[in-house]
Amino acid sequence: MKLKHTLQAFATVALLTLAQAASAQVAVIVNHKSPLASMTPEQAAAIFLGKTSTLPSGQTAVPADLPESDKAREIFYSKAAGKSPAQVKATWARLTFSGKATPPKEVPTAADVKKHVAANPDAIGYIEKSAVDSTVKVVLTVE
Incomplete structure (x- = not known):
């Protein structure tokens, strides 16, 4: 009986975690x-993904990327670009090797991305929506 309750509790926590991530x-x-x-x-x-270096407003784009291990990065690339982490890595390996483009600057944390974007008029980045404040402007939300 105790095992059954433990498994039910584990299943509930797992489902809540998945729902939150989703x-x-x-x-x-x-x-x-x-x-x-x-x-x-x-x-x-x-x-x-290095296809353009210009924002739709005509400004030069200075993208800031989160580390591969960051969940927001996985969500961004899967929802906005339809690519898995492995596909993104392969794309940048090919572009870098051919000299066609330079990958976005990798910034260690969402707070650092926000700080970078707030300090640079041409910067663009992505962070969890819950971390947005008045120092930056949201131009797209993906989920």
């Missing part, structure tokens, strides 16, 4: 002074 929202952010008001997932993916 509902996580990632915000693509730009400097609060940027003229950019919104963008599509395709436009964001093009910047972070």
Whole structure:
């Protein structure tokens, strides 16, 4: 009987964790002074996958990427670009080797991404939506 209750408790915790992860929202952010008001997932993916180096507003894009281990990164690339972490890594390996593009600057934490974007008028990044504040502007939300 005790094992049954333990398994039920474990299953409940696992389901709650999955539900929370599934509902996580990632915000693509730009400097609060940027003229950019919104963008599509395709436009964001093009910047972070080296297809363009320009924001839709015409500004040069300076993308800031989270580390591969960050859940927000996985959500961003899977939802905005339709790519797995392995596919993103392969894309950048190919582009870097061919000299066609340079990968986005990897920033260690969401707080650092937000700080980088807030300090740079051309910066673009993504963080969990719950971490957004008035120092940056949300131009896209993916979930």
